[in-house]
Amino acid sequence: MRQARDLLRDEDLRPKLWLYWTDLLLSWAGLLVGIHCMVDVHLPWPARFAGYVAAVILGYRCALFTHEIAHQPEKEFRTFRFVWNLLIGIPFLMPSFTYAIHLEHHRRRSYGTSHDGEYLPFGTRPVWHLLAYLGQSFFIPLLAIFRFGVLTPLTWLGRPVRDWVHQHASSMIIDPAYVRPLPSDRQLSAIRLQEAATFGFLVISTVLNVCSWMDIGGVRALVEPWLLLNVYIVAVSVIFINAVRTLGAHRYYYDRRAEDDRPMSFTEQLLDSVNYPRRPFTTTLWAPVGLQFHALHHLFPSLPYHSLRAAHQRLMAGLPADSPYRQTNSPGLLHALADLWRRASESQTPKGKVERGKRKSSELEAA
Incomplete structure (x- = not known):
């Protein structure tokens, strides 16, 4: 943590409200256009399908601004949160209080x-x-x-x-x-x-x-x-x-x-989280608003979404080769999902249950 803070000390990591407003309003306008194209029966089906894709991508992006609202300063984002609730939170049946936890x-x-x-x-x-x-x-x-x-x-x-x-x-x-x-x-x-x-x-x-x-x-x-x-x-x-x-x-x-509901260590929490630094364009579509850097977000939860990629690059350039942070990077979502499926499947075999029991015992002894 000390090394990571030192590496980011010179970065301007404050939230840029103008960027939040521009991103949200443009995404919201595109969402409305997409839904309009979907319901317009006079349009050919390729145009209606394109409207569906645009509505999903931009609606998803709009919705996930609730994640930023939960983390950013309440006073600075009071107006933004109010407008987000009017445009997205209430019509999407997900007002901001549902994510405050x-x-x-x-x-x-x-x-x-x-x-x-x-x-x-x-x-x-x-x-x-x-x-x-x-x-x-x-x-x-x-x-x-x-x-x-x-x-x-x-x-x-x-x-x-x-x-x-x-x-x-x-x-x-x-x-x-x-x-x-x-x-x-x-x-x-x-x-x-x-x-x-x-x-x-x-x-x-x-x-x-x-x-x-x-x-x-x-x-x-x-x-x-x-x-x-x-x-x-x-x-x-x-x-x-x-x-x-x-x-x-x-x-x-x-x-x-x-076990006993005891918390994980900070290193365990970090290693349990995943970054997806590769293929930034496609990754941003399924993990928008900075969520492709989820491990970095758990390291510095208050970092605004528009600063995460630059912060990640600086950490990767400056942290030592044996830093746990480097282990949080995944080659891609399909790789991570396949690994999760494999571990879930193996955990139900007799061998997997024995190994899980040994791991729990060793963790409790370490604690």
């Missing part, structure tokens, strides 16, 4: 434990867990509609319901057993405002689509009857790509829940 994933005493909702030991579980995790992408949009269209008004009935919904149905996580801590009064006010806005958006959207299908009040001229289906297709595609990226973000070696 992401910081627990970066706390050294939480990472990989039951307090980390963004970690599951896929590398030590049967491969069907991987397939089930990818398969849930088709249902998450429907669950989001239920969460904000049904559960939100139920939270207005009383505190017991509100607390349960907050703890079990208000976080973008991969661990369904995760229990979110209850919010402070200040946090709760912001959460309830975002919930109400998302509920209102769902109600208005439903009314407009019903009127469009029934051709009431000339709404069909403004809202395409098949718009919701196209949006669902884009949403599922975005969620699926993000699920694949998530499987490649870490190596998922450790199963702390099977």
Whole structure:
């Protein structure tokens, strides 16, 4: 850490807000154009398919700005967070409060434990867990509609319901057993405002689509009857790509829940994370907004996304040959996914179970 900080000391690593605004607004405008092309029945199918591809890529990029919002200074990004919620968070049914718990994933005493909702030991579980995790992408949009269209008004009935919904149905996580801590009064006010806005958006959207299908009040001229289906297709595609990226973000070696839920060492956390420095153009498509440098992000979580590549290059040039950081680089996503599949398959064999038991014993002795 000391060597890495020294190497980056002369770099201007502050977030450039003008770049955030430009990136977000251009991506959002491209998303709207893509969806418009998808639903325009007068366009030939290649143009409509190109619109679908553009909508998925740019919608995905817009959505992942929530990751930057979670890490960057609250005061400096207050307006940006507000506008992002209006343009993306509320229409995508993922207001920023649902990702605020992401910081627990970066706390050294939480990472990989039951307090980390963004970690599951896929590398030590049967491969069907991987397939089930990818398969849930088709249902998450429907669950989001239920969460904000049904559960939100139920939270207005009383505190017991509100607390349960907050703890079990208000976080973008991969661990369904995760229990979110209850919010402070200040946090709760912001959460309830975002919930109400998302509920209102769902109600208005439903009314407009019903009127469009029934051709009431000339709404069909403004809202395409098949718009919701196209949006669902884009949403599922975005969620699926993000699920694949998530499987490649870490190596998922450790199963702390099977032991004593003790945290990993910092070196273990670093080596469990992955960088993808090669093929920057294609990598940026499936890991946008700096997420292709996930190990570097775990090393310096507050680095803005636009500084990560330059910081990575400086670290690779300056760190010693035996630095653990060099081991975080992967040749590509397919290589990482194949390795994860292999380890998950081998972990269920008798030999794999014995080796896993020996590794746990040695780790506990070292601790």
